Amino acid sequence: MTLQRNKTFQNRIFFSFFAAFALLATAVLTFQYQREKEYRVKQLENTLDNITVIVHNYIDQNNLLETKNFNGINTLVDLLPSEDERITIIDSKGNVLFDSFVDNIASMENHLERPEIQKAFFSGVGKNIRKSATTNTEFYYYARYYNNYFVRTALVYDVQVKNYLHIAQTFIIFIIVLFALMWLIISIVTKKVSSFVTQLKDFSVKAAIGEEIQNEKTFSDNEFETISQQIKKIYNQLNGAKAALSKERDKLFQHLNVLHEGIAFFHPNRERFLTNSHFIHYVNIISEKSTVSAPNVLEIPELKTLVDFINQYQNEAFSSAPDLPSMCITVEKNEFVFDIKTIIFSDKSFEILITDTTRLEKRKQIKQQLTANIAHELKTPVASLKGYLETLLTMKEIPAEKRQYFTERAFAQAERLTSLLNDISLLNSIEEGGTFHEMKEVNISRVVSEVIENQELRLNEKNIHCEVEISENITVTGNEALLSSVFLNLVENTIRYAGEDLTITIRNYHSDSKYHYFSYSDNGAGIGEEHLSRIFERFYRTDEGRSRQTGGTGLGLSIVKNAITLHKGEISARNKAGGGLEFLFSLGRAW
Numbered sequence: 001m002t003l004q005r006n007k008t009f010q011n012r013i014f015f016s017f018f019a020a021f022a023l024l025a026t027a028v029l030t031f032q033y034q035r036e037k038e039y040r041v042k043q044l045e046n047t048l049d050n051i052t053v054i055v056h057n058y059i060d061q062n063n064l065l066e067t068k069n070f071n072g073i074n075t076l077v078d079l080l081p082s083e084d085e086r087i088t089i090i091d092s093k094g095n096v097l098f099d100s101f102v103d104n105i106a107s108m109e110n111h112l113e114r115p116e117i118q119k120a121f122f123s124g125v126g127k128n129i130r131k132s133a134t135t136n137t138e139f140y141y142y143a144r145y146y147n148n149y150f151v152r153t154a155l156v157y158d159v160q161v162k163n164y165l166h167i168a169q170t171f172i173i174f175i176i177v178l179f180a181l182m183w184l185i186i187s188i189v190t191k192k193v194s195s196f197v198t199q200l201k202d203f204s205v206k207a208a209i210g211e212e213i214q215n216e217k218t219f220s221d222n223e224f225e226t227i228s229q230q231i232k233k234i235y236n237q238l239n240g241a242k243a244a245l246s247k248e249r250d251k252l253f254q255h256l257n258v259l260h261e262g263i264a265f266f267h268p269n270r271e272r273f274l275t276n277s278h279f280i281h282y283v284n285i286i287s288e289k290s291t292v293s294a295p296n297v298l299e300i301p302e303l304k305t306l307v308d309f310i311n312q313y314q315n316e317a318f319s320s321a322p323d324l325p326s327m328c329i330t331v332e333k334n335e336f337v338f339d340i341k342t343i344i345f346s347d348k349s350f351e352i353l354i355t356d357t358t359r360l361e362k363r364k365q366i367k368q369q370l371t372a373n374i375a376h377e378l379k380t381p382v383a384s385l386k387g388y389l390e391t392l393l394t395m396k397e398i399p400a401e402k403r404q405y406f407t408e409r410a411f412a413q414a415e416r417l418t419s420l421l422n423d424i425s426l427l428n429s430i431e432e433g434g435t436f437h438e439m440k441e442v443n444i445s446r447v448v449s450e451v452i453e454n455q456e457l458r459l460n461e462k463n464i465h466c467e468v469e470i471s472e473n474i475t476v477t478g479n480e481a482l483l484s485s486v487f488l489n490l491v492e493n494t495i496r497y498a499g500e501d502l503t504i505t506i507r508n509y510h511s512d513s514k515y516h517y518f519s520y521s522d523n524g525a526g527i528g529e530e531h532l533s534r535i536f537e538r539f540y541r542t543d544e545g546r547s548r549q550t551g552g553t554g555l556g557l558s559i560v561k562n563a564i565t566l567h568k569g570e571i572s573a574r575n576k577a578g579g580g581l582e583f584l585f586s587l588g589r590a591w
Contacts, residue, residue: 017186017189017190021179021182021186022179025175025178025179028175029175044140044155045127045142048085048140048142048153048154048155049125049142049144049153051080051085051087051153052142052143052144052151052152052153053144054076055073055076055087055089055151055153056144056146056151058072058073058076059073059089059149059151065148065149068097070089070097070098073087073089073098073100074100077100082155084155084156084158085153085154085155086099086100086101086139086153086154086155086156087099087100087151087152087153088100088111088150088151088152088153088154089149089150089151089152090111090112090117090143090149090150090152091148091149091150092147092148092149092150093110093112094110094111094112094113094117095110095111096108096111097149099134101134101135102134102135107134108134109133109134111150111152114128114141114143115128115130116128116141116142116143116152117143117150117152119143120143120144120145120150120152121145121150124144124145125142125143125144125145126141126142126143126144126145127140127141127142127143128141129141129157132154137156138156138157138158139154139155139156139157140154140155140156140157141153141154142154252274256274256276259276259278260278260355260356261278261353261354261355261356262275262276262278262279262280262281262282262283262353262354262355262356263275263276263278263279263351263352263353263354264276264279264297264351264352265349265350265351266349266350266351266352267349268314268347268348268349270298272297275512277512277514277515277570277586278354278356278570279297279352279354280510280512280515280517280586281517281570281572281584281586282338282354282356283297283300283354284517284572284584285333285334285336285338285572285574285584286300286302286303286331286333286336286338286354287300287302297352298310302331302333303329303331303340305327305329306327306329306340306342306352309325309327309342310342310344310350313325313344313348314344314348314350324343324344324345324346325343325344326341326342326343326344327341327342328340328341328342329341334529334532334533334572334573334574335358335529335530335532335533335534336356336358336533336572337356337357337358338354338355338356338357339354339355339357340352340353340354340355341353341355358533389410391406392406392407392410438479439477439478439479440477440478440479440480441475441476441477441590441591442475442476442477442478442479442480442483442590443472443474443475444470444474444475444476444483444508444516444518444587445468445470445471445472445474447480447483447484447487448468448470448487448506449468450484451484451487451488451491452466452468452491454488455488455491455492455495458495459491459495462495462499462500462501462502463500463501463502464494464495464498464500464501464502464503464504464522465502465503465504466503466504466505466506467503467504467505467506467507468506468507469505469506469507469508470506470507470508470518471508474508474511474516475589475590476516476567476587476588476589476590477567477588477589477590477591478567478587478588479566479567482563482566482567483563483567483587485559485560485563486559486560486563486564486585487506487520489556489557489559489560490520490560490583491504492556493556493557494522494524494581497524497525497527498522498524498525498580498581499524499525502522502523502524502580503522503523504520504521504522505519505520505521505522506518506519506520507519511589513589514588514589515569515586515587515588515589516586516587516588516589517584517585517586518584518585518586518587519582519583519584520582520583520585521576521580521581521582521583522580522581523576523578523579523580524579524580524581525579525580526575526576526579526580526581527575527581529575532573532574532575535557535573536557536558536560536561536571536573537558538554538555538558539554539555540554560583564585564586564587567587567588568588569585569586569587569588570585570586571583571584571585571586572584572585
């Protein structure tokens with residue numbers, strides 16, 4: 001088997017080398033052959049062209065076209081070095097005026113359709129190899145057109161001419177001999193190289209699968225033996241380092257994934273080489289731009305103090321023990337508070353850690369207000385419904401129109417109560433029964449398209465245009481119904497509160513190995529900065545009665561928040577600099 005593999009490998013090397021040489025030699029041979037052939041044809045045509053020019057000059061100087069006496073051209077014919085050279089004068093209509101091979105030119109056909117004459121008429125010069133219809137002899141014709149007549153010279157295409165145009169075979173024989181010599185040389189060289197490479201391959205295969213190679217002597221050649229020993233040494237060193245690094249890497253990744261802080265590591269040249277999803281999310285909250293990613297985080301103005309600190313220590317030499325240079329700053333943005341810390345290592349690489357310190361406080365506030373909000377929100381539609389029904393029961397003689405009015409109002413309150421209870425139920429199922437929601441691969445572009453299509457009538461009523469910048473191949477792992485409710489509630493929030501004549505923009509602005517990051521924004525009225533940190537709370541309103549007037553339950557954004565959290569993502573909101581509200585959120589990539 002090994003012998004067969006060696007033979008196959010040797011053949012591949014041999015035919016690769018030989019094919020390259022054969023291609024080069026064939027190209028040289030073809031070029032030389034064509035060049036020699038063109039040279040000989042050119043020489044022959046130059047001779048015929050010189051005769052044509054001499055004849056033309058003789059005709060022009062002696063005004064032969066006017067006298068129609070071409071007998072003097074016979075004198076020129078006698079001066080030609082070969083008796084096989086033929087001269088023909090033809091007028092522009094194709095009539096033969098003189099032919100050195102034919103005495104009775106009246107018997108000759110019209111020559112206008114002759115190939116060489118046609119070429120000369122259109123191109124000035126024409127040539128052709130063919131048998132003469134008059135003399136039944138094969139000629140090499142060459143014709144030139146002089147405005148109102150043709151001068152055609154020809155040479156009998158006999159063995160002598162053919163031999164002249166034929167390329168010498170010496171060069172071809174030389175190439176063939178060279179081919180045979182190269183075949184032998186390449187065969188010897190490839191056999192030796194194949195043997196060395198095959199041994200090296202077997203050696204590397206053993207190293208790859210972990211076979212013992214410590215004391216194995218593979219090569220007889222000194223140079224290859226040296227290479228094998230060095231490979232053994234490097235192999236053993238790399239195996240040990242690989243095992244150690246693998247353990248440390250696994251521990252580091254596990255640690256980063258369970259952290260609630262955003263963390264990123266940077267090379268000394270400021271290039272990011274490791275980060276987690278929280279970091280991307282936090283820097284986009286801090287920045288005014290939703291396109292900020294880990295590599296350009298140092299351009300955020302709010303981090304200028306940290307950047308100055310990094311610049312200072314990267315330009316100085318310091319010891320790595322016992323304390324590394326570090327600095328911590330606090331940044332408040334959009335009702336969020338972040339503690340941001342950097343640590344600079346001895347090799348001038350550095351780490352940035354972002355901690356969201358507002359989460360615990362927000363959760364406490366939500367729990368405190370939850371019970372009161374639910375009771376208050378349920379009390380309002382129940383009281384209204386009870387009032388309408390009491391009116392209908394106590395006022396027996398109420399007019400039919402008034403009765404219909406109270407019935408419709410009672411039904412509307414019942415519908416509102418139903419929506420409220422459904423939203424509360426959905427929120428509870430998300431928070432307490434997340435494991436019961438089926439998770440599968442979901443195409444986000446399709447989900448967004450369906451939501452926009454279902455809301456098309458309401459969007460058109462307020463002249464709201466949607467721009468979607470999400471690739472058709474963006475998929476996440478999640479529950480399709482909950483993901484649909486995320487985009488539906490965001491769109492409904494815009495329809496109810498943002499105003500008219502707007503543009504909604506939904507886009508996927510960043511992706512990494514674990515998450516897709518999305519932005520949903522409109523250019524509407526926005527909301528006050530003091531409300532941004534609370535808009536995801538249940539029943540929170542920026543002004544009293546807002547949800548009731550517009551038909552909302554006050555739970556839409558809370559559903560959005562909890563659905564995103566269930567999908568291991570994060571969401572935040574902020575007012576855009578040019579007006580309008582923007583939501584930034586992340587969703588896990590498909591498994």
